[in-house]
Amino acid sequence: MLENDILIHVAIVILGISGFMVAKYIYHHKKTGKLLVCPIRFDCNTVVNSDYSRFFGIPVEFLGMFYYSIISLWHIILIFSPSFFSSIPIDFSLIISTTAFLFSLYLIGVQIFALKKGCSWCLVSAFISTLIFIFTVFS
Numbered sequence: 001m002l003e004n005d006i007l008i009h010v011a012i013v014i015l016g017i018s019g020f021m022v023a024k025y026i027y028h029h030k031k032t033g034k035l036l037v038c039p040i041r042f043d044c045n046t047v048v049n050s051d052y053s054r055f056f057g058i059p060v061e062f063l064g065m066f067y068y069s070i071i072s073l074w075h076i077i078l079i080f081s082p083s084f085f086s087s088i089p090i091d092f093s094l095i096i097s098t099t100a101f102l103f104s105l106y107l108i109g110v111q112i113f114a115l116k117k118g119c120s121w122c123l124v125s126a127f128i129s130t131l132i133f134i135f136t137v138f139s
Contacts, residue, residue: 005082008139009075012093012132016072019128023064026121030061042118052110060107064125067100071132093136101133
């Protein structure tokens with residue numbers, strides 16, 4: 001494996017852990033009823049408690065924690081055992097990161113057009129998802 005490939009995998013793992021922590025932060029605040037502090041004067045609480053905060057009944061932050069966990073574990077395995085998945089004919093990482101990226105775009109659209117409210121934590125998660133997607137495309 002090339003050194004650049006390893007650096008990309010490490011970057012994706014770091015981003016995945018960061019994304020997991022953001023999703024967990026949102027989950028913790030929703031669970032405990034604490035108000036989310038939005039650094040950019042957005043209305044995070046309205047967004048994360050809206051009808052759009054669930055997708056087919058599953059809280060969006062759970063989907064985020066699941067995605068970030070899976071993508072991080074996948075790339076940890078690729079760092080330490082790059083040939084482990086060589087027999088898989090599809091690029092799982094590309095499929096899952098593309099799906100997460102498109103879902104992030106959908107959620108940003110919901111904030112802008114449906115809710116007309118913003119959530120800085122949600123945008124941070126979308127940014128992380130976008131970076132993971134970009135790194136995956138170029139790896």
